[in-house]
Amino acid sequence: xxxxxxxxxxxxxxxxxxxxxxxxxxxxxxxxxxxxxxxxxxxxxxxxxxxxxxxxxxxxxxxxxxxxxxxxxxxxxxxxxxxxxxxxxxxxxxxxxxxxxxxxxxxxxxxxxxxxxxxxxxxxxxxxxxxxxxxxxxxxxxxxxxxxxxxxxxxxxxxxxxxxxxxxxxxxxxxxxxxxxxxxxxxxxxxxxxxxxxxxxxxxxxxxxxxxxxxxxxxxxxxxxxxxxxxxxxxxxxxxxxxxx
Amino acid sequence: xxxxxxxxxxxxxxxxxxxxxxxxxxxxxxxxxxxxxxxxxxxxxxxxxxxxxxxxxxxxxxxxxxxxxxxxxxxxxxxxxxxxxxxxxxxxxxxxxxxxxxxxxxxxxxxxxxxxxxxxxxxxxxxxxxxxxxxxxxxxxxxxxxxxxxxxxxxxxxxxxxxxxxxxxxxxxxxxxxxxxxxxxxxxxxxxxxxxxxxxxxxxxxxxxxxxxxxxxxxxxxxxxxxxxxxxxxxxxxxxxxxxxxxxxxxxxxxxxxxxxxxxxxxxxxxx
Numbered sequence: 101x102x103x104x105x106x107x108x109x110x111x112x113x114x115x116x117x118x119x120x121x122x123x124x125x126x127x128x129x130x131x132x133x134x135x136x137x138x139x140x141x142x143x144x145x146x147x148x149x150x151x152x153x154x155x156x157x158x159x160x161x162x163x164x165x166x167x168x169x170x171x172x173x174x175x176x177x178x179x180x181x182x183x184x185x186x187x188x189x190x191x192x193x194x195x196x197x198x199x200x201x202x203x204x205x206x207x208x209x210x211x212x213x214x215x216x217x218x219x220x221x222x223x224x225x226x227x228x229x230x231x232x233x234x235x236x237x238x239x240x241x242x243x244x245x246x247x248x249x250x251x252x253x254x255x256x257x258x259x260x261x262x263x264x265x266x267x268x269x270x271x272x273x274x275x276x277x278x279x280x281x282x283x284x285x286x287x288x289x290x291x292x293x294x295x296x297x298x299x300x301x302x303x304x305x306x307x308x309x310x311x312x313x314x315x316x317x318x319x320x321x322x323x324x325x326x327x328x329x330x331x332x333x334x335x336x337x338x339x340x341x342x343x344x345x
Numbered sequence: 346x347x348x349x350x351x352x353x354x355x356x357x358x359x360x361x362x363x364x365x366x367x368x369x370x371x372x373x374x375x376x377x378x379x380x381x382x383x384x385x386x387x388x389x390x391x392x393x394x395x396x397x398x399x400x401x402x403x404x405x406x407x408x409x410x411x412x413x414x415x416x417x418x419x420x421x422x423x424x425x426x427x428x429x430x431x432x433x434x435x436x437x438x439x440x441x442x443x444x445x446x447x448x449x450x451x452x453x454x455x456x457x458x459x460x461x462x463x464x465x466x467x468x469x470x471x472x473x474x475x476x477x478x479x480x481x482x483x484x485x486x487x488x489x490x491x492x493x494x495x496x497x498x499x500x501x502x503x504x505x506x507x508x509x510x511x512x513x514x515x516x517x518x519x520x521x522x523x524x525x526x527x528x529x530x531x532x533x534x535x536x537x538x539x540x541x542x543x544x545x546x547x548x549x550x551x552x553x554x555x556x557x558x559x560x561x562x563x564x565x566x567x568x569x570x571x572x573x574x575x576x577x578x579x580x581x582x583x584x585x586x587x588x589x590x591x592x593x594x595x596x597x598x599x600x601x602x603x604x605x606x607x608x609x610x611x612x613x614x615x616x617x
Contacts, residue, residue, distance in 0.1 A: 245548050247502035248495050266498045
């Protein structure tokens with residue numbers, strides 16, 4: 101999640117993103133063997149090899165040291181751009197950094213880290229698990245008041261709150277945020293950059309409204325709109341708040 | 346099995362200990378066998394409000410650490426039968442509280458008592474979380490001001506997630522709102538939040554409203570829970586609160602501004 105400050109004075113802003121990425125899972129550490137297999141693949145589907153960024157996963161390898169530089173050279177000669185390494189022992193991490201590559205912890209560990217983070221959140225803050233086999237868009241309905249200090253999020257879809265969002269609480273959604281009650285806390289919609297996302301509430305007192313990283317504080321909101329049922333949308337990087345008729 | 350009631354608020358100084366003492370006394374006066382536990386380890390106050398500070402030998406931490414039995418540590422109230430006090434330790438800190446120790450004590454007390462009232466410390470740290478963890482019902486004490494309302498809101502969030510009932514997926518903790526230090530005159534002038542605003546923000550059931558009253562301070566300093574002062578508005582309001590806790594339907598009092606009569610203005614008849 102990111103909030104950009106006054107546009108005129110900043111050179112950049114950080115934004116969260118989830119980009120599709122090809123993972124190249126290595127089962128051999130031998131650069132020559134990799135070269136042979138790559139050569140075969142390129143002839144099968146040349147369209148894929150257009151400076152495609154890849155993450156080299158070395159989790160299946162047990163060697164503490166790798167000829168990482170040579171493996172990268174092999175990849176580049178076949179128009180694959182290694183951008184990061186996933187997994188491996190400390191020496192591999194160090195050599196990845198020395199080559200200017202990023203390093204990700206092994207996948208298994210990352211899942212565990214995520215779990216421990218979720219456990220420390222209030223129970224209600226957990227996103228509901230997506231039913232298996234349905235579309236990846238997962239909307240979430242929260243019944244009851246979202247209280248100060250609580251955070252409720254729908255990472256991918258819309259968040260619908262049947263109740264109020266109190267001061268000091270935070271609601272987030274990859275899609276739209278709907279609050280069927282008073283919105284007194286912070287509401288962030290389109291957290292992955294969806295510029296079409298909006299915020300809708302029955303009674304506007306929000307501490308903060310944010311759409312795709314653009315935000316308005318309570319102080320910036322026209323006092324005439326406070327307490328009204330409104331919709332908030334993004335127009336040319338500006339949040340516009342309009343009463344709901 | 347006893348009902349375990351936690352008296353909590355988040356914010357300090359809103360009247361948790363006063364309310365815990367008054368509610369426990371009120372329950373005992375209604376014939377319920379009641380024990381009130383001070384969870385504010387390190388800042389022991391309940392014994393002062395209950396007027397038994399000179400009779401403290403052992404405390405909650407001694408019992409948790411096996412240095413004393415429950416019956417040795419519990420103090421019998423001199424004014425009401427059926428009422429016992431389990432004081433906190435003044436010399437230790439809240440790290441001495443353990444979840445297993447608290448559970449053991451509450452289990453033991455549940456067998457003998459009808460009500461266990463837990464007086465929570467301020468804040469949302471260990472002491473406060475342990476005081477609420479095993480609760481069946483919660484009395485959330487709130488003053489008519491914004492910071493107190495926000496802290497109560499935070500506590501309500503924790504009651505819904507960090508209690509045994511929440512973690513084990515049982516029926517949620519029954520939440521009650523108790524508004525204290527309510528001054529209808531100042532509410533009328535807009536200095537204080539009014540009853541409806543507080544209820545709208547917290548959206549839980551109102552169990553009682555205690556007016557701002559000189560009787561409360563007097564009672565604290567004398568070590569007599571204000572429930573005993575039946576001439577005072579605060580004492581009567583706590584009796585009403587206890588009746589509602591016991592499931593009775595009692596109309597709300599003391600929430601409307603009454604203009605002082607000319608006579609009381611002339612003779613300065615303050616509220617009792």
